[in-house]
Amino acid sequence: MEKTIITKGVDLLKDRKHYNQTTIVKKMRYLGYNISEPTFSNILSGKTVKPGTLDLVSKGIQELVRHELGMKWGRNDFENINEQEWSRVDIPALDAKDPSLVVRPGFAFYENGRLSIEQKTAFFSVAQKEVIEFGVTLHTFCSYFFNRAEWEFQEKVEGLLKKGVNFKSYLLDPDCNEARLYFEDRKRFQPEEAKTIEVIRGVIRQLSRLQTSLAQKKFPGTFEIFTYKHIPYNYFMVVDGQTINGKMMISHYIYGESRANCPVIEFTKTMDSPLYKRYWASLQRLVKDAKPITLYDEA
Numbered sequence: 552m553e554k555t556i557i558t559k560g561v562d563l564l565k566d567r568k569h570y571n572q573t574t575i576v577k578k579m580r581y582l583g584y585n586i587s588e589p590t591f592s593n594i595l596s597g598k599t600v601k602p603g604t605l606d607l608v609s610k611g612i613q614e615l616v617r618h619e620l621g622m623k624w625g626r627n628d629f630e631n632i633n634e635q636e637w638s639r640v641d642i643p644a645l646d647a648k649d650p651s652l653v654v655r656p657g658f659a660f661y662e663n664g665r666l667s668i669e670q671k672t673a674f675f676s677v678a679q680k681e682v683i684e685f686g687v688t689l690h691t692f693c694s695y696f697f698n699r700a701e702w703e704f705q706e707k708v709e710g711l712l713k714k715g716v717n718f719k720s721y722l723l724d725p726d727c728n729e730a731r732l733y734f735e736d737r738k739r740f741q742p743e744e745a746k747t748i749e750v751i752r753g754v755i756r757q758l759s760r761l762q763t764s765l766a767q768k769k770f771p772g773t774f775e776i777f778t779y780k781h782i783p784y785n786y787f788m789v790v791d792g793q794t795i796n797g798k799m800m801i802s803h804y805i806y807g808e809s810r811a812n813c814p815v816i817e818f819t820k821t822m823d824s825p826l827y828k829r830y831w832a833s834l835q836r837l838v839k840d841a842k843p844i845t846l847y848d849e850a
Contacts, residue, residue: 553609556624557594560612563629567620575615577644581673582618583657583819584611618642618676638710639702640676643669657798657822661815665802668695671788672707674800674817678716678790685721685787685834687810688747692720693754696761712770720758721841724778725751733782740807759844777841786810787834795820801830 564570570578572595576588586608594600594608616622618640622629666674675682684692695704708718723730725748737744758776765774786802797820802813820827 553605554594554597555627556609557605557612559629560616561595563616563620563622564612574644575612577646578615578642579608579611581643581645581670582611582614584608584614586611615642618673638676638707640673640707641669642673643667657819659817661817664812664814665691665810666800666815668699668703672704674788674798675711675790676707677796678711679714679796680791680794681717681719681789682711683719683721683787683789683792683834685789685837687723687783687786687804688751689720689722689754689758690750691811693757693761697757708774709765709768709770712765712768712772712774715771717772718774719777720775721777721779721838722751722754723783724780724842725749725755727780729780729782737806741809755844762844776844777838778844779837779841781837786813786815787830789831789834792831792834797827797831799827799830 561572561575564575572591573588576586576591579586584607586604590600590604591608594605613624616629617632617637619642620629621632621634621637621639623632624630686692696708699705712718723733730748730751734744734747737747755776755778762774762776783804785804787799789797789799791797792799798818800815800817802810802815804810805813818826
């Protein structure tokens, strides 16, 4: 059965997306299914491979087809998923030869810093319960809603809200002493940080309007915004944090460097439970007394 799933899935991806074998392998690699191109070629040519390898590739193909084509495996073939249960996600192709990357199942290290919008949407697209975005200004996050085509980001978020997934966004309280101290220190080497408190206030206004707009659509899932009062140490993006399938991205802030250039680490709860629990506990402390932003009132 696994060989049939793989063959039919590959045929669909070649026919509808015009992917070659190399692209399919790189996209599965991004999803955490690490397989070599020679092994993948052996499977497609009918050569014998280990059952565990077949199972791994079968799962990878199914996940890729689900994300990019909106189809799932039925009794004997791939079938369309209900439109209300799916929103398209373009999975990035992950090149294992990129010297800035360290990748193994359930873990990735991105030396070059902030990930692309495609990588972020692919990361949170599998959420079933909750997505948490925790940063300093959330200026880039906010810009994805207002400065990019809706299909690139907002439609991905709304697709999850329709499924009952909750989004929680946390940014630094611009009026707290911690914010003043943090940016006073940062601007010694990055003068542009002197204006960041005003940037945060602008982001809060924009996200508040977005929050109101999404609330009016009455999705099962909620979109919430919070401010916290702590010195920022790192960025978090967490998907289904309390579940067995929890995963997160973190980025530690390097003094004197743009936050966008700080390396990103991605890991799952199942592959490194002690590390995951350590960061999850830290996030809980950071958000413990966070203050919710109320819905925006145009009046």
